[in-house]
Amino acid sequence: MICHNCKSEIADDAKFCPKCGAPIGGITTNKVLGMKWYKFIIYVQLVFAFFMQLLSAYLVLSGNSYFEGNRNITQEIYAIVPSLRYVDIFFGIAGIAMAIFSVYVRQKLVNFKLNAANFYLFFLISSLFITIIYNGLVTIVSGTIAFDSIFFVSSLETILLIYFNNIYFKKRKHLFIN
Numbered sequence: 001m002i003c004h005n006c007k008s009e010i011a012d013d014a015k016f017c018p019k020c021g022a023p024i025g026g027i028t029t030n031k032v033l034g035m036k037w038y039k040f041i042i043y044v045q046l047v048f049a050f051f052m053q054l055l056s057a058y059l060v061l062s063g064n065s066y067f068e069g070n071r072n073i074t075q076e077i078y079a080i081v082p083s084l085r086y087v088d089i090f091f092g093i094a095g096i097a098m099a100i101f102s103v104y105v106r107q108k109l110v111n112f113k114l115n116a117a118n119f120y121l122f123f124l125i126s127s128l129f130i131t132i133i134y135n136g137l138v139t140i141v142s143g144t145i146a147f148d149s150i151f152f153v154s155s156l157e158t159i160l161l162i163y164f165n166n167i168y169f170k171k172r173k174h175l176f177i178n
Helices: 036-061 074-080 083-110 116-142 149-171
Strands: none
Touching: 036 083, 036 116, 036 149, 074 083, 083 116, 116 149
16 A cells, blocks of 8 residues: 555555554544654664664773773773772673664664554663663762763753653654554
C-alpha cells in the first residue's frame, strides 16, 4: 500500500505511515505529526552515541584517561589513587554496554517496535545514572570533587532530553505497534 501523504510504501495493515505519521484508511486526525526529530535520533544521535561510548571505553580501558597538557599522566594518577583504575574499568565496561544498547534501541525505533520509545528513554536515563555513579565514585576514591560545571550542564541537557522526548513520543505512540 502507498501513503497518500508522502507516497512511501507501507504495510497493508498499517494504521499510520511510519515515515510521515499520516493516518491511513478510515482513521482521522487533526494534523500529521512531524518525524524530523525521530529521524535525527535514529540517524544521528544514537549512531553518534554508539561511537562516543566506544571511544570513551577505549580511552579509559587503554589507560588514556588523564592528561596534563599533551602528556598522558594516567599511570601517575593510578599510582597515587590505585582504586581509580577500577572505577575507570567499570566506566569502560559500562561504555561498551551502552554502545551495544544504543544499537539495540536504534533497531527498535527504526522498526517501530512496541515500547521502542520507552527503551530510548531508558537509554537516556541509564546514561545519566552511569555518569552520576562514575563521578560519585571518582569523588569518593580520589577525595577530589568530580562534579564540575560540565557535569551539571550535560546532566541538565540529558534531563531535558528525557522530558521533551517523553512528550514527543507520547504523541507518536500510535506509530510504534510492531
